[in-house]
Amino acid sequence: MTSAPVLLELHNLACERDERILFSQLNTRFYAGQAVQVLGPNGSGKTTLLRILAGVSREYQGEILFKGELINKVNWEFASELLYLGHLPGVKKSLTPLENLRWYAALQGAVSDAQLLAALEQVNLAGYEDTPCFQLSAGQSRRVALARLEFSKASIWILDEPFTALDKAGIAKLENRLIAHASAGGLVLVTSHQDIRFPQLQTLDLQDFAENSTVGENAHG
Amino acid sequence: MAKSPSLFGATFRRDLLLAFRHKGEMINPLVFFLIAISLIPLGIGPEKALLMRIAPGILWVMALLATLLSLDNLFRSDFDDGTLEQLLISPHPLYLSVLAKVLAYWLATGLPLTLLSPLLGGMLSLPSGAFIALCSSLLIGSAAMSLIGAVGAALTVGLRKGGLLISLIVMPLYVPILIFGASAVTEAARGNPFDVQLAVLGAILAIALLLAPLATAGALRVSVNG
Numbered sequence: 206m207t208s209a210p211v212l213l214e215l216h217n218l219a220c221e222r223d224e225r226i227l228f229s230q231l232n233t234r235f236y237a238g239q240a241v242q243v244l245g246p247n248g249s250g251k252t253t254l255l256r257i258l259a260g261v262s263r264e265y266q267g268e269i270l271f272k273g274e275l276i277n278k279v280n281w282e283f284a285s286e287l288l289y290l291g292h293l294p295g296v297k298k299s300l301t302p303l304e305n306l307r308w309y310a311a312l313q314g315a316v317s318d319a320q321l322l323a324a325l326e327q328v329n330l331a332g333y334e335d336t337p338c339f340q341l342s343a344g345q346s347r348r349v350a351l352a353r354l355e356f357s358k359a360s361i362w363i364l365d366e367p368f369t370a371l372d373k374a375g376i377a378k379l380e381n382r383l384i385a386h387a388s389a390g391g392l393v394l395v396t397s398h399q400d401i402r403f404p405q406l407q408t409l410d411l412q413d414f415a416e417n418s419t420v421g422e423n424a425h426g
Numbered sequence: 427m428a429k430s431p432s433l434f435g436a437t438f439r440r441d442l443l444l445a446f447r448h449k450g451e452m453i454n455p456l457v458f459f460l461i462a463i464s465l466i467p468l469g470i471g472p473e474k475a476l477l478m479r480i481a482p483g484i485l486w487v488m489a490l491l492a493t494l495l496s497l498d499n500l501f502r503s504d505f506d507d508g509t510l511e512q513l514l515i516s517p518h519p520l521y522l523s524v525l526a527k528v529l530a531y532w533l534a535t536g537l538p539l540t541l542l543s544p545l546l547g548g549m550l551s552l553p554s555g556a557f558i559a560l561c562s563s564l565l566i567g568s569a570a571m572s573l574i575g576a577v578g579a580a581l582t583v584g585l586r587k588g589g590l591l592i593s594l595i596v597m598p599l600y601v602p603i604l605i606f607g608a609s610a611v612t613e614a615a616r617g618n619p620f621d622v623q624l625a626v627l628g629a630i631l632a633i634a635l636l637l638a639p640l641a642t643a644g645a646l647r648v649s650v651n652g
Binding site: 213281297298308 | 507
């Protein structure tokens with residue numbers, strides 16, 4: 206694994222929210238072929254970190270390098286290599302799963318309808334492709350978003366709580382999908398409050414980089 | 427834009443489809459326009475000369491308010507379901523995606539408003555010679571209003587209650603459009619040429635087309651960040 210190329214590199218990354226430092230001095234490297242779970246209690250900045258890495262939020266100090274280049278200089282290259290699945294599933298309720306996926310397909314270039322249908326079948330939504338999403342259950346809506354993984358050409362997957370609302374079979378399937386992506390040379394960054402366990406999974410604990418709540422200690426001193 | 431299914435086209439198609447699925451939201455401004463205009467003659471009496479005099483102003487003011495009414499929806503649902511984030515981080519230029527959204531929005535609100543306006547003009551005894559001026563000025567004006575309104579909608583999309591704030595942000599920018607639009611119709615009703623006013627509206631539209639999507643894109647980034 207040591208020879209695997211570095212995809213993302215964080216230098217002294219820090220983020221402050223409402224005068225509270227979520228994390229600082231965050232230095233780490235993410236290699237191709239890695240699956241990393243970001244750990245930390247509620248409010249420790251997991252989502253914030255993923256949003257920063259995905260480029261949704263730009264409120265951070267420090268540097269993020271993509272393949273050795275500053276991320277804002279290689280925005281286009283990075284964005285085309287990225288699949289981000291946020292807290293919000295990004296599924297339009299009044300569209301059908303297929304219509305939703307068609308839009309995502311356009312984000313990354315030519316994908317045929319047959320591929321999209323195959324993707325829906327992969328997430329056990331075959332037969333639902335023409336049902337408007339507001340008629341689907343929470344878990345099924347989540348699967349519509351997860352179907353994006355099936356036809357994605359991106360190498361970096363950033364997934365924020367992808368296991369929410371999934372049943373056991375769905376969780377197992379997604380885990381396998383993540384493993385497959387990592388072993389194919391991709392990078393998976395994931396947060397989850399569920400217990401996910403597979404041998405290749407590495408962890409990054411945000412508490413290691415949390416400011417030891419200086420405000421509180423000063424008050425004590 | 428040589429890629430076969432471009433994001434511009436996909437976003438445009440998706441938004442038109444959404445507008446079509448939510449017919450209520452699409453019809454709302456039209457119904458407002460219709461009701462408000464048809465109440466005017468009832469309120470001030472059927473005096474033809476008076477109605478004819480105020481018709482251009484009333485038609486334009488109501489069209490403007492109808493546009494404001496639907497503006498809040500432009501980015502709201504995208505923001506709420508997370509597709510806005512996806513749009514922001516896509517490798518495609520945000521300028522074009524915003525333009526696609528505004529174009530679809532205008533086709534669903536501004537264009538029907540324009541098509542409805544001669545009917546309502548007739549209700550206010552606007553001379554039929556002014557119908558062309560009314561339609562063409564509204565056609566250009568509503569497009570410019572959609573573009574400028576998008577900036578306001580993008581700025582307030584992160585706020586829970588942005589409705590009133592949009593009006594405050596956008597209203598001053600609508601004033602020149604209102605003045606020249608109404609003036610074009612007034613001149614046409616008097617039988618005078620109105621090409622100067624249309625030219626000014628066209629210039630406003632050209633500037634809005636160039637700058638508004640840029641400002642909207644920037645505002646969206648700020649709103650999603652916060």
